Each structure stands twice: as structure tokens, then as C-alpha cells.
Amino acid sequence: MESTIGLSGADRSEVSAFGLSRVTVYRIVSILFLFGLWEIGGLVPISVAFPTFSDTMIAMFEMIMDGRMILAYADTIKPLLIGVAISAGFGVTLGVAMGLNRRFQWFWEPIFVVLQAAPVAALIPLITYIYGIGLAAKIVAVIMLALPIIVLNAYKAVRNASTSLVQMCHSFQGTRLQQIWKVIIPNASPVIFAGLRLGVAAGFIGVILAELLITPTGIGDLITYHRSVAEYAEMYAAVFSVIAFSAVTVGLLERAETRFFRPEKKVGR
Amino acid sequence: MPTALQSVSRAAEAANLPATGNIVEVRDITKFYGADVHALEKVNLGIPVGQMTTFLGPSGCGKTTLLKIIAGLLEPTEGEILVKGVPVSGPGPERAFVFQDFALLPWATVLRNVAFGLELRKDSKTMREEVARHYIEEVGLSGFEQKYPHELSGGMRQRVGLARALAVNAEVLLMDEPFSAVDEQTRRKFQEDLLRLLTVEKKTVIFVTHSIEEAVYLSDQIVLLSPRPGRIHSIIRPEIRRDVSPDEIRRDKNYLDHVEEIWQNLRKYLE
Numbered sequence: 001m002e003s004t005i006g007l008s009g010a011d012r013s014e015v016s017a018f019g020l021s022r023v024t025v026y027r028i029v030s031i032l033f034l035f036g037l038w039e040i041g042g043l044v045p046i047s048v049a050f051p052t053f054s055d056t057m058i059a060m061f062e063m064i065m066d067g068r069m070i071l072a073y074a075d076t077i078k079p080l081l082i083g084v085a086i087s088a089g090f091g092v093t094l095g096v097a098m099g100l101n102r103r104f105q106w107f108w109e110p111i112f113v114v115l116q117a118a119p120v121a122a123l124i125p126l127i128t129y130i131y132g133i134g135l136a137a138k139i140v141a142v143i144m145l146a147l148p149i150i151v152l153n154a155y156k157a158v159r160n161a162s163t164s165l166v167q168m169c170h171s172f173q174g175t176r177l178q179q180i181w182k183v184i185i186p187n188a189s190p191v192i193f194a195g196l197r198l199g200v201a202a203g204f205i206g207v208i209l210a211e212l213l214i215t216p217t218g219i220g221d222l223i224t225y226h227r228s229v230a231e232y233a234e235m236y237a238a239v240f241s242v243i244a245f246s247a248v249t250v251g252l253l254e255r256a257e258t259r260f261f262r263p264e265k266k267v268g269r
Numbered sequence: 270m271p272t273a274l275q276s277v278s279r280a281a282e283a284a285n286l287p288a289t290g291n292i293v294e295v296r297d298i299t300k301f302y303g304a305d306v307h308a309l310e311k312v313n314l315g316i317p318v319g320q321m322t323t324f325l326g327p328s329g330c331g332k333t334t335l336l337k338i339i340a341g342l343l344e345p346t347e348g349e350i351l352v353k354g355v356p357v358s359g360p361g362p363e364r365a366f367v368f369q370d371f372a373l374l375p376w377a378t379v380l381r382n383v384a385f386g387l388e389l390r391k392d393s394k395t396m397r398e399e400v401a402r403h404y405i406e407e408v409g410l411s412g413f414e415q416k417y418p419h420e421l422s423g424g425m426r427q428r429v430g431l432a433r434a435l436a437v438n439a440e441v442l443l444m445d446e447p448f449s450a451v452d453e454q455t456r457r458k459f460q461e462d463l464l465r466l467l468t469v470e471k472k473t474v475i476f477v478t479h480s481i482e483e484a485v486y487l488s489d490q491i492v493l494l495s496p497r498p499g500r501i502h503s504i505i506r507p508e509i510r511r512d513v514s515p516d517e518i519r520r521d522k523n524y525l526d527h528v529e530e531i532w533q534n535l536r537k538y539l540e
Contacts, residue, residue: 167342168372171360172386172437182389186376262376264417 051233060237068222069241075218076207079135083142084203088196091147095154095195099188100180105155116148120206124213133215138207141214145206146199153195157188189261197250204246291315292441292473293339298348300334300499307498308334311348314501316441320489321467321474325481325531327538331499332477333369333445339475340366340443352441365439369446371426373418373433379405380414382429386437397436404432407466424455431463435470442474448483460487461515481535485509485527486518493531496538505531 020028035053042052051059063069098105124141131137161184169183185192211220219238226235258265293316300309308331316322324332337343339350341360349356352363360366365386373382380401381388387397405414408428418426427447434442448456460483467474478484484491485507495502507527509518518524 162372164368164370164372165374168366168368169389171340171342171364171366172389173360173362174389178389182385183374186374189376264376264419 049230049232051236055233056236056240059231059233060241063222063234063237069219069238072217072219072222072238073241073245076211076220079138079210080142080203080207082135083139083206084146084200086139087143087146087150087199087203091150091199092154092192092196095151095192096158096180096185096188098151098155099158099161100184105159108151109155112148112151115144116152120144121209121213124206124209127210128214137214138210141210142203142206145209146203149202150195150199153198154188154192157191157195158184160191161187186261189257193253193257193261197253200249200253201246204242208242290317292318292353293475294351294354295335295339296349296351298335298338298345298350300331300338300343301346309338309345310498310500312499312501314492314504316473316475317490318440318473319471321476321487322490322492323476323478323484323488324492324494325478325484325535326494326499326502327496327535328479329499330494330496330538332479332494335494335499336443336445336475336477340364342366362437363439364441364443365434365437367427367430367434367442367444367447369449371418371423371430371450373426373429375418378415378417379410379421379429382418383432383436386433390437400436401432404436405429407435407469408432409462422451422455424451424459427451427459431466435466435472440473442472444474444476446477446479449479456483457515463487464511481528481531482519485524485531486515491531493534502534 038053038056042050042055045052060069094104094108098108123144127137127140127144131140165183165187166179169179174182207218208220208223211218212224216224219242222238223235226232226238295312295314295316298309298312301307312335324335326332334343338345341350341357341364344358351357352361374385377385380398383405384397384401387400392400402414405411408431410425410428410432413421413425418429421429427450430447431444434444448459451459464487476484476487486509488507491505491507493502493505494500505527507523509524509527510521513521
């Protein structure tokens, strides 16, 4: 297998050092490389406000152990979950409907294209005028960022469904409903899920923006507070935890997709 | 040994067909795409039951369009299609289609792909899988039931497409250039297997191809189409002997003469 082109299915299962697959080894090296650069950048130091990777990890460990970070997440997760759930449910449904029906598309497409193009961060403070500074405001911020991406991806995925597969379903006398459930949606699922992953990542941005700009609570508050008292390791620990949490969530979504919609991906392409 | 015509009329009686012995009748079919693309002009044709009919012609002669109109996947601008004497609009259980690009569900195993027509009919899972396994074996894919399409070669994918069409037990198989996406060796093997399979399955087949050799080798009846707009140029019955080996057929004088005759007819459309 040495001479074959990189990402074939067989390569994945190929065992390298320490019983890990070659792909896993490269991924670990990639992450270590990034953390190494961070450590060096902090040692130089680039700025007094830029802590090393190890200091940041120590700060994060302390914040988890004394409960600060856990309490902060309890605050942040609720609007995030509600916002993402609404965006995913409503967004996928609406996007699929737009893909299947021209009238829906004509009506909704301009709205979401404008929303996606708009500098939403600038609009977030306006939310307070309508929804105050509570949970609702945070949820609205999450939805404003997550929904357009999810809707537009779902719509484009359905609109570009394989005409050949749709025709095949028709030729075997599939009903319109069978065509949608058994062909169009599974066919569109990779792009729908790509939209969901981007949407969830955007939802994280939305909730943190809301906590930075509207209500100083949760993780956003941890970031703001530690910056104001110049505890940069703690501040970066909070930022790092958001990135890690977001990456894990997105990875879990990818697994769910493979498990339920596209089992052939497990076999490798 | 019964003549071809006798066997047609006997099959026609058995299948309760019109006296012509044609399972499919094409009547005055005209097709326009938009206002100015004239694909077919008043095509009239009978497809005899239990035989292999090929549509042959240069690109732009409307052969795939005609096949898709018979399948009910395209609406004719004028004219009608009769299946067993009854006008049809849209696909029906008596016709099954084999696609040029295979049209397999990439997320489904070979087993589910072959059973897909039955799944759409809401047959029970055990029943449709039993039928699917039978046809997977018939097309020579035993052992590949749990593979996904991307793990198969082009030729094997088309075998899945053929098994799926056989599994719904339609009387008429409609095949749209089924071998055009596979290499020449696979194509020849596939043609031989198809002929062998049809002696067992007793289907009426309508087959679109742009290969003269393929048409003469496979067909009982060749419908030669001329382009812009598509019209029937002539109908040829090559009467190829089926009791000799495939290699002998390909060296047979009758076979070679027909290939040459069709080439002489078609070449004027290329100049």
C-alpha cells in the first residue's frame, strides 16, 4: 500500500506505530504541532496578553476543578441548545420545503440570503430592544447566526438532488412521498449535515457574542471578566474550552450522519 | 423447430395480447423539446412480445427520448403508447427501466438496491430480500449483497441495475445504453450473459444503443432511426443463429453483412 494514492479505504485501517491507524497519527501530530506553536508563541512572548499553552491548560484545569467553568457552561448551554434545536428543526424543514417547492423558494430565499450576508454581530445589540437581556435574547442571537446557513444548505442540497435517482424512483412507480423520503433526503443529507455543522458552529459564535455584547453571563462573562482583570491564561482557557466543545459537538454530528443516513461512508471512499 | 412468427403468436395468445403479437404499440409519437427542438416525428412501431428490439441510430436521432416516452418518464407532444392494447400515461408495473448511469442509491447495499422496486411497492422485507437474492445470483453477483455501489466496478454496478429491473418481474425491460459506461471486454461478456439470461427470463426487451455490432448481435428486430427529427429509417430483422457460440456469431457472414448494411445506411448522416 506504500505507493498508492493517499486516502483510499484500505489506508484508514492501516496500522502504524502504537497500534494507531496512520490517519489518527497524522491528526495527533497536526494538533501537537499547533499546540507547540502556541507554546513557543507564549514563551517568546508575542505579547504579555498571550499566555503559553501549558499555562492556559493549567488555568482551565483549575477553573474546571473549582466549578467556575462548569457553572458558566450551565448558563451558556441552555440558550445554545434551544437556539440550535429550533434552527435545526425549523431550518432543515424550511430548507427542504424550499428545495421541493418553487413558491417557497421565491418567498424565503431573499430573506435568508440577506440575513446570511448581514453583519449579524452589529445587529445583536439591537436584540436587547426587543427581547431584553434574558434567555430569549441569547436564543435569538443563536438563531440569527445558525438559521440562515442551515436553511440555505438544506435548500441547495435538495434542489441539486440527482435527477437520475429521482427518475429511477419514478420509473419504479414510487409516490412523491417515497421519492422525498427514500431518495431526495438521503441524497441531500451530506450537504444538509454540512449545513448543520456550520450552523452549530455559528450558534456557538452567536451565544458567545450575546454574552459578550448583551448579558455578561456564562462563558462570555468568564472571557470578559478575566480580560478586565488581566488574567489572560484564564481568559484563553475559556476561549479554548469553547473551541474544543464546539469541535467535539460538530464531530458527534458527523458520526450521527454516517450512522443514520450514509452508512456507505463507513466503508470509505 | 417453430419459426419466430409462430412463437410470437403463441406467446401473444398466452399473454392475452392484441392479434398483432405486439406487447407495446407506438402510435404517431411526436416530441418537441421547447418550441424548436424537434426530437421525434410521427413514429409508429410495434414491439413483438418475447423479443429483443433495438433502437439504433446516430446521436440526436431521439432513440433515448423514444425509450423514455415508452417508459412513461417523458410525455410525448402528440401520439400515444399502448401496452397490451391499453394506452398508458406514466410508468407502470409491466415495464422496468435499466439506466445508462446505473442510478443506484449510493447509500444502499446491493441487496437493498436490487430490492428497491419491491420496497417502493411495500412488499415485506423478508419477501423482497428473498427475491433480490435470487436475482443477484442470476446476474452473477452472489457474495456482493452487502457491498455498496462505490465498492463495485462499472460492469458490476450495471448488473445491479439489471437485477433491480428483473426483480419487479415486469414483462418489458427498457434498457437505455446500459453498456455504454463499461469497457469493451466487460461489454461483450455482459451481452452474452444478457442473452443467456433472457432465454431463462422470457422478457420483451427494448434496448437503446449506438453500437451497430451490439445491435446486430443482440436483436431480433433493429429499428434504425434517422436524426433531426427522429424518424424510423428502416426495420431490420437480422435472424442471427442462436445455437452457436458467441465467437462463431461474431464471425458469421450473416452477422457481418448486417453490420455492413447498417453502417452503409447510417454513414450518410455523418457527412
